[in-house]
Amino acid sequence: MQYSEPIKKLIANFSAMPGLGDKTAERLVFNLLKKNNKNTFIEFANALITVGKQIRHCKICNNYSEKPLCQICENMRRDKTKICVVAEAQDIICLEKTSVYHGLYHVLGGLIEPISNITPDKLNIKSLIERLNDKQIREIIFGLNPTIEGESTIIYIKKMIGQKFKNIKLTRLSRGLPMGADIEYADEITLSNAINNRSQL
């Protein structure tokens, strides 16, 4: 016996998500069906539509936002002298949870990874360099995962910044983060220490 078409389609949509295999996708769909509640499906579908329609990228830092500028870029109380460069918007949430950093962010949208065809032009590097023309910026903190890709990205951006902005201090999160670690999974104390003990590049 085969699943009916609508069920098959929903399973296919779930299993297309990274980290969800066919089995997990099936389990999710059957759990939803078991609830036998039309509202659950409608609420779920509406949440997807709302996010799809209303969430865009912040015009300054590329964070996700409902408005042209994200909450951080819009906040007058943030320290506008620092930009923390992160690979993904989720990393901002992790760093914000530590409450030790009050500066701005810049989301690259990934890390340089030539094997997967992620070349520097596919990342938000140009917009980062343009932001440096703002004379207020005093420090760039690289909040990237300590991996080969993270290192290559730091080296590339450092080269791009070059001599033009030599008054801007370049720092990185401290080595409290183990090599190969993922910022997303680091605990708040480790991350707080990594921000406070950041070292100069």
Ligand SMILES: [Zn+2]
């Ligand atoms: Zn922003």
